[in-house]
Amino acid sequence: xxxxxxxxxxxxxxxxxxxxxxxxxxxxxxxxxxxxxxxxxxxxxxxxxxxxxxxxxxxxxxxxxxxxxxxxxxxxxxxxxxxxxxxxxxxxxxxxxxxxxxxxxxxxxxxxxxxxxxxxxxxxxxxxxxxxxxxxxxxxxxxxxxxxxxxxxxxxxxxxxxxxxxxxxxxxxxxxxxxxxxxxxxxxxxxxxxxxxxxxxxxxxxxxxxxxxxxxxxxxxxxxxxxxxxxxxxxxxxxxxxxxxxxxxxxxxxxxxxxxxxxxxxxxxxxxxxxxxxxxxxxxxxxxxxxxxxxxxxxxxxxxxxxxxxxxxxxxxxxxxxxxxxxxxxxxxxxx
Amino acid sequence: xxxxxxxxxxxxxxxxxxxxxxxxxxxxxxxxxxxxxxxxxxxxxxxxxxxxxxxxxxxxxxxxxxxxxxxxxxxxxxxxxxxxxxxxxxxxxxxxxxxxxxxxxxxxxxxxxxxxxxxxxxxxxxxxxxxxxxxxxxxxxxxxxxxxxxxxxxxxxxxxxxxxxxxxxxxxxxxxxxxxxxxxxxxxxxxxxxxxxxxxxxxxxxxxxxxxxxxxxxxxxxxxxxxxxxxxxxxxxxxxxxxxxxxxxxxxxxxxxxxxxxxxxxxxxxxxxxxxxxxxxxxxxxxxxxxxxxxxxxxxxxxxxxxxxxxxxxxxxxxxxxxxxxxxxxxxxxxx
DNA sequence: CACAGTTACGAAACCGGTTTAGAGTTATGC
DNA sequence: GCATAACTCTAAACCGGTTTCGTAACTGTG
Numbered sequence: 253x254x255x256x257x258x259x260x261x262x263x264x265x266x267x268x269x270x271x272x273x274x275x276x277x278x279x280x281x282x283x284x285x286x287x288x289x290x291x292x293x294x295x296x297x298x299x300x301x302x303x304x305x306x307x308x309x310x311x312x313x314x315x316x317x318x319x320x321x322x323x324x325x326x327x328x329x330x331x332x333x334x335x336x337x338x339x340x341x342x343x344x345x346x347x348x349x350x351x352x353x354x355x356x357x358x359x360x361x362x363x364x365x366x367x368x369x370x371x372x373x374x375x376x377x378x379x380x381x382x383x384x385x386x387x388x389x390x391x392x393x394x395x396x397x398x399x400x401x402x403x404x405x406x407x408x409x410x411x412x413x414x415x416x417x418x419x420x421x422x423x424x425x426x427x428x429x430x431x432x433x434x435x436x437x438x439x440x441x442x443x444x445x446x447x448x449x450x451x452x453x454x455x456x457x458x459x460x461x462x463x464x465x466x467x468x469x470x471x472x473x474x475x476x477x478x479x480x481x482x483x484x485x486x487x488x489x490x491x492x493x494x495x496x497x498x499x500x501x502x503x504x505x506x507x508x509x510x511x512x513x514x515x516x517x518x519x520x521x522x523x524x525x526x527x528x529x530x531x532x533x534x535x536x537x538x539x540x541x542x543x544x545x546x547x548x549x550x551x552x553x554x555x556x557x558x559x560x561x562x563x564x565x566x567x568x569x570x571x572x573x574x575x576x577x578x579x580x581x582x583x584x585x586x587x588x
Numbered sequence: 589x590x591x592x593x594x595x596x597x598x599x600x601x602x603x604x605x606x607x608x609x610x611x612x613x614x615x616x617x618x619x620x621x622x623x624x625x626x627x628x629x630x631x632x633x634x635x636x637x638x639x640x641x642x643x644x645x646x647x648x649x650x651x652x653x654x655x656x657x658x659x660x661x662x663x664x665x666x667x668x669x670x671x672x673x674x675x676x677x678x679x680x681x682x683x684x685x686x687x688x689x690x691x692x693x694x695x696x697x698x699x700x701x702x703x704x705x706x707x708x709x710x711x712x713x714x715x716x717x718x719x720x721x722x723x724x725x726x727x728x729x730x731x732x733x734x735x736x737x738x739x740x741x742x743x744x745x746x747x748x749x750x751x752x753x754x755x756x757x758x759x760x761x762x763x764x765x766x767x768x769x770x771x772x773x774x775x776x777x778x779x780x781x782x783x784x785x786x787x788x789x790x791x792x793x794x795x796x797x798x799x800x801x802x803x804x805x806x807x808x809x810x811x812x813x814x815x816x817x818x819x820x821x822x823x824x825x826x827x828x829x830x831x832x833x834x835x836x837x838x839x840x841x842x843x844x845x846x847x848x849x850x851x852x853x854x855x856x857x858x859x860x861x862x863x864x865x866x867x868x869x870x871x872x873x874x875x876x877x878x879x880x881x882x883x884x885x886x887x888x889x890x891x892x893x894x895x896x897x898x899x900x901x902x903x904x905x906x907x908x909x910x911x912x913x914x915x916x917x918x919x920x921x922x923x924x
Numbered sequence: 925c926a927c928a929g930t931t932a933c934g935a936a937a938c939c940g941g942t943t944t945a946g947a948g949t950t951a952t953g954c
Numbered sequence: 955g956c957a958t959a960a961c962t963c964t965a966a967a968c969c970g971g972t973t974t975c976g977t978a979a980c981t982g983t984g
Contacts, residue, residue, distance in 0.1 A: 256708060258970055269934045274972055284932055304707045305641040305650075306971025309939040314641075316689075323675070335671050339659065342692045351704050353652075354690045356678045368687050371640050372592060505871050512873035532868065535841050537848035594940055605964045610942055620962055642941025645969040930981070937974080944967080952959070 257300050265298070266291050277302060316351045317558065318374035320366055320391075322381030323356055331502070332530045333547060337380055337401060340551025348559060359404075362387045369394060376558045379403070380551075382445060397561035399554045399570075404445050411561060411569040413554040417447050417527075420543040420576035421454025421497065422461075424525045427541075427578055428495045429462050432587030433523060437470035437496035439482040439503055448473075451499040451527060467493070479506030487514055487522065494587060495523035501530045501542055504583075508536060519585035529579055538582035549574050593634050595642075601634070602627050613638060652687045653894065654710035656702055656727075658717030659692055667838070668866045669883060673716055673737060676887025684895060695740075698723045705730060712894045715739070716887075718781060733897035735890045735906075740781050747897060747905040749890045753783050753863075756879040756912035757790025757833065758797075760861045763877075763914055764831045765798045768923030769859060773806035773829035775818040775839055784809075787835040787863060803829070815842030823850055823858065830923060831859035837866045837878055840919075844872060855921035865915055874918035885910050 263270040268287065275283040276291040294300075308314050319341055324331065345352045353368045359382050368374050369391065376397035379388065382404040391398060392410065400412040428436055438455050440448045452473075459466050470493045472482035479498065486493060487510065498504035504526035511518050518524055518538055526533060526542035533540040557570045599606040604623065611619040612627040630636075644650050655677055660667065681688045689704045695718050704710050705727065712733035715724060718740035727734060728746065736748040764772055774791050776784045788809075795802050806829045808818035815834065822829060823846065834840035840862035847854050854860055854874055862869060862878035869876040893906045 259972095260970075270971080271935080271973080272933060275933090278972080280973095282932070287932075301706050303645075303970050304709060305645045306939090306969075309639075309641045309645065309941085309970080310972045312939085319690075332668060332671075335668075339692060342690060346691065346703075349703070351707075351709060352690045354655075354678065354688045355682065356675060367682075367685070370637050371687075373640060373687060502871075509871065509873040535838075535845065536872075537845040595942095596940075606941080607943080607965080608963060611963090614942080616943095618962070623962080639940055642939075642969090645940080645971085646942045648969085926984095928981100928983085930979100932979085933977090935974105935976085938972085939970105942968085945965090947964080948962085950959100950961075953957090954955105 256303075257298050259300075259302060259306075262291075262294060262298060262300050266294050314373055314375050315349075316353050316368075316374045317345050317555065318353045318355070318366065318368045318377040320377060320379050320383070321354060321356050322359055322379070322383045324359065324382070332532065333500075333528050333545070334380055336530075336547035337551040340548030341378060341380070341401075341555055342551075343548065344552035344555035348555065357383060357387075359383060365390065365394065369396060376562045378551075378554050378558055380554075397558055397565070399558045399561070401550055401554045402447055406446060409569055411557055411571065413550050413557065413572045413574065415447065415545045415550065416573050416576050417450035418454035418457070420527060420545070420578075421451040421499070422458045423454075423576075423578050424497050424527065424543050425455045425458035426462070427580075428497060428523065428525060428584065429458065429464065431495075431523070431584050433493075433495040434464055435467065435470065435491070435493040435495070436464070437467075437472070437486050437493035438499070439471075439479055439486075439496055439507065440473040440499035441478075441503060442475060443473045448499050455497055455499075467491075470496070477502070477506060479503035480510045483507040483510035483522070484514070487511070487516070493522075495525070495584065498524060498526050501526040501528045501533050501540060504540055504542070505532055505536065508540075519583050523584040525584060533579075534581065541581045541583045542579055543576050544579045545576050546574055592639075593636050595636075595638060598627075598630060598634060598636050602630050650709055650711050651685075652689050652704075652710045653681050653891065654689045654691070654702065654704045654713040656713060656715050656719070657690060657692050658695055658715070658719045660695065660718070668868065669836075669864050669881070670716055672866075672883035673887040676884030677714060677716070677737075677891055678887075679884065680888035680891035684891065693719060693723075695719060701726065701730065705732060712898045714887075714890050714894055716890075733894055733901070735894040735897070737886055737890045738783055742782060745905055747893055747907065749886050749893065749908045749910065751783065751881045751886065752909050752912050753786035754790035754793070756863060756881070756914075757787040757835070758794045759790075759912075759914050760833050760863065760879050761791045761794035762798070763916075764833060764859065764861060764920065765794065765800065767831075767859070767920050769829075769831040770800055771803065771806065771827070771829040771831070772800070773803075773808070773822050773832035774835070775807075775815055775822075775832055775843065776809040776835035777814075777839060778811060779809045784835050791833055791835075803827075806832075813838075813842060815839035816846045819843040819846035819858070820850070823847070823852070829858075831861070831920065834860060834862050837862040837864045837869050837876060840876055840878070841868055841872065844876075855919050859920040861920060869915075870917065877917045877919045878915055879912050880915045881912050882910055 259270045259273050263273045273291055276288045342352055355366050378399050380401045385405050388407055504524050507524050511522050526540050529542045529544035533542050553572045561567050595606045595609050599609045609627055612624045678688055689710055691702050714735050716737045721741050724743055840860050843860050847858050862876050865878045865880035869878050889908045897903050
């Protein structure tokens with residue numbers, strides 16, 4: 253639709269053949285220095301940019317990276333966590349001078365092979381979030397390089413980028429313990445997800461490490477938006493925890509709401525530590541102490557690893573673990 | 589990279605020429621009924637999908653839609669509002685069987701013509717958010733169909749999709765008035781943005797309509813994250829408003845925080861109405877009364893309008909206004 | 925000066941489709 | 955029975971690039 257100068261026209265202007273222009277453009281050796289300069293000047297002058305379809309048809313690379321973004325079913329979908337990951341992905345793709353093709357799917361309803369893959373419009377694929385194992389295997393069967401970001405499952409022989417969930421959870425729990433808390437609850441989203449499982453493990457390890465008993469009554473897990481009921485349930489017991497570790501910030505925010513609605517206060521009546529450090533965490537009062545995940549980093553590392561796979565098909569799968577870090581704010585009270 | 593059957597191989601299998609296969613695929617008249625069926629069966633069987641580069645090279649349509657997403661500079665960037673718009677855009681693009689190419693830019697740092705446009709990889713462009721006028725004009729000069737979503741400026745002769753900001757603000761303000769409030773403040777993000785300007789106009793019109801004076805001291809505008817200072821400032825005056833209309837939910841949330849930090853309560857000490865209805869609004873306590881913008885709708889309408897422009901280059905620019913609606917929750921107190 | 929080795933360029937094939945022009949076959953009209 | 959029309963199909967050109975290969979001109983050597 254959009255017209256623009258072609259290599260043929262440019263060749264005519266420069267009074268050379270199009271092969272010569274191509275050589276100039278692609279830094280091929282088989283060309284004289286002055287000719288090259290003259291051609292590149294004209295390229296500049298006419299703002300010529302080779303059409304990727306012509307290129308791609310010949311050399312089989314599209315220079316496009318596909319991103320399949322799994323948003324949750326629930327309206328809480330617009331999960332700010334993954335939005336930040338996407339920003340990291342985009343930045344790294346742009347930095348590497350490629351284009352990003354995006355498709356959303358939901359965990360349940362996945363519509364077969366993504367269109368962009370079926371049409372071979374991408375050189376590789378980044379899969380962000382909780383898609384099903386079957387879906388991932390379906391894509392793997394197409395023999396295209398892929399990298400998983402924060403996947404729901406451990407998938408064998410597949411490159412992935414994950415957070416150091418266990419260590420983060422350990423740190424968060426230990427922080428509560430160091431602040432004098434002994435009765436510590438745990439609330440979480442869907443424990444089928446790898447990240448939440450690992451965070452639970454980190455929690456347990458910290459408790460064990462400090463010789464504290466884990467009270468099963470203080471553990472409440474379920475959907476992302478269940479934090480409200482979780483905390484409400486915990487606070488209505490006769491034995492209450494003095495603190496809870498919430499395996500993500502959204503849950504923690506719902507926890508705030510429950511505490512609030514009971515006429516209580518954070519951290520006076522209940523200390524809370526979250527995980528993820530989404531923007532929300534410093535927009536609330538009191539600001540949430542949480543484990544910061546470097547979300548853009550997750551995305552950019554994923555792209556870097558994917559491009560390695562694209563450029564070298566013999567490259568073995570790469571797993572990258574992104575470190576996390578405790579951000580101390582106002583939602584934890586010191587006891588004693 | 590990814591190999592897959594081509595039209596030539598398929599033609600050989602079907603024992604016809606590739607032109608015949610092409611006709612079968614594209615519903616051309618010049619082909620016999622049984623031949624067509626036989627070919628389509630084989631297409632099915634071999635899971636053949638024509639390579640878009642081959643197609644595009646010839647017929648000049650890429651079947652890709654570009655989306656340039658302007659995120660704010662500030663870390664609050666991951667604005668959940670635009671994320672929802674993006675979801676609407678994606679859904680509609682997928683529905684129309686096209687691919688989405690995404691690029692992020694920030695308002696300040698725009699890196700010239702987007703790569704995907706320079707390379708003619710898209711048939712049209714959707715521009716979401718607050719890019720500069722110069723940037724939009726630069727893109728317009730490329731003579732490609734574009735649609736603006738919630739732009740910062742009114743741009744002449746350009747298709748746009750906007751919310752009914754003025755009416756929404758009018759409704760919100762009128763609601764406060766009906767609840768007995770007379771001293772009403774207004775806080776807002778950057779008033780250079782069209783949306784916020786229109787919301788301010790709606791606020792003023794409602795006040796005027798109900799013969800209420802507008803106290804200039806009660807108006808505080810500035811950056812998105814300034815809501816905290818805005819409200820803090822308003823509450824420290826001797827004459828305080830009993831309610832404020834916040835021109836977006838993020839600002840309102842910061843308002844909550846200010847009220848909180850002063851040891852006061854919403855809505856007892858200050859009633860607040862927001863605008864946008866992002867997820868956050870029902871995650872907080874008390875839940876925020878706000879004007880709901882249909883964000884996915886903004887996105888999907890934008891795509892529909894863009895495709896009209898793509899399919900008919902004579903189509904005149906289309907401006908769509910998406911209605912909004914008051915969502916009554918808990919952040920407004922009835923007075924008297 | 926004859927010969928081989930470089931160097932710089934162009935012609936042509938190719939990538940995977942669509943489209944056009946033409947050819948062979950069958951049906952229709954008179 | 956013959957000219958014409960209507961159907962099907964194919965070969966070839968084309969889209970915009972890259973790559974291979976042949977060749978002409980130049981360089982260096984004995």
